[in-house]
Amino acid sequence: xxxxxxxxxxxxxxxxxxxxxxxxxxxxxxxxxxxxxxxxxxxxxxxxxxxxxxxxxxxxxxxxxxxxxxxxxxxxxxxxxxxxxxxxxxxxxxxxxxxxxxxxxxxxxxxxxxxxxxxxxxxxxxxxxxxxxxxxxxxxxxxxxxxxxxxxxxxxxxxxxxxxxxxxxxxxxxxxxxxxxxxxxxxxxxxxxxxxxxxxxxxxxxxxxxxxxxxxxxxxxxxxxxxxxxxxxx
Numbered sequence: 001x002x003x004x005x006x007x008x009x010x011x012x013x014x015x016x017x018x019x020x021x022x023x024x025x026x027x028x029x030x031x032x033x034x035x036x037x038x039x040x041x042x043x044x045x046x047x048x049x050x051x052x053x054x055x056x057x058x059x060x061x062x063x064x065x066x067x068x069x070x071x072x073x074x075x076x077x078x079x080x081x082x083x084x085x086x087x088x089x090x091x092x093x094x095x096x097x098x099x100x101x102x103x104x105x106x107x108x109x110x111x112x113x114x115x116x117x118x119x120x121x122x123x124x125x126x127x128x129x130x131x132x133x134x135x136x137x138x139x140x141x142x143x144x145x146x147x148x149x150x151x152x153x154x155x156x157x158x159x160x161x162x163x164x165x166x167x168x169x170x171x172x173x174x175x176x177x178x179x180x181x182x183x184x185x186x187x188x189x190x191x192x193x194x195x196x197x198x199x200x201x202x203x204x205x206x207x208x209x210x211x212x213x214x215x216x217x218x219x220x221x222x223x224x225x226x227x228x229x230x231x232x233x234x
Contacts, residue, residue: 012038019065032065061087135161135229138173145174145188160223164189164232166203171231176222183218186234193234206233 008020012034020029025040058065059078068082069075073090081087138161144150159175174192176185186205195203206213208231216225226232 010034131229138163138229139175142173142175143192145176145185145192146180149177160226161228162226162230162232164193164234166193166195166234178221178223180222181218182216182220182222182225185222186216186218189232190234195234203234207231208233 007016007018008029009015010017010020010031010033011028012030015031017029017031019032021032021035022029023035023038023040028038030038057076059081060075061077061081064078064080068077068079070077070082070084070087070089072084075087075090077087139156142159142161144152154177158178160178160180161173161175163171163173165171172193174189176188180188182205186203187200189205190200190203191197205216205218207216207226208214213233216222
């Protein structure tokens with residue numbers, strides 16, 4: 001299609017206009033500059049076929065034909081004024097941090113349980129992070145409870161890492177195979193802590209749980225009764 005086939009020739013300046021405007025009085029087509037500045041003759045009838053009358057949307061800044069809406073205020077603008085910074089944009093600003101805090105305070109006042117839950121969850125995050133960091137340190141410091149496995153290449157997922165002490169004595173960190181039975185774990189840990197075999201009957205394998213001691217069952221798997229990082233008392 002030839003460009004001359006698009007639009008109309010302005011009846012005043014004879015320039016091709018791609019968005020011609022039809023004068024309702026003389027039925028001639030004009031460009032935007034001459035639609036309101038021509039010598040109109042209402043009795044004159046154009047021999048050219050009249051284009052369909054269309055509603056022309058004008059730019060809110062310069063009154064030029066508009067083809068774009070602002071993404072923020074949704075008002076029509078020409079390509080030169082389409083960006084929010086290129087016109088007086090009336091969009092609402094984002095809530096300020098102070099308003100956000102005010103909203104949270106209002107929520108806490110009306111729904112205290114929700115607020116407490118949110119604060120509690122926020123407090124848990126540092127605790128969980130600290131636990132993971134502590135466990136990483138334990139893995140680096142831990143010694144094999146079974147001397148035969150000291151140079152083992154067993155992965156960390158196959159090991160149980162625990163802190164061991166006799167009553168209130170010094171604490172040591174050991175690792176054991178996750179498949180070891182608790183009775184065998186007791187023998188290994190007691191030897192590592194320097195307890196003579198003749199005195200084994202005077203000790204028992206226990207773990208700290210909520211400031212209490214829970215005795216482990218010797219015939220069950222050690223890893224099924226303790227978690228990584230637990231404190232074991234002999």
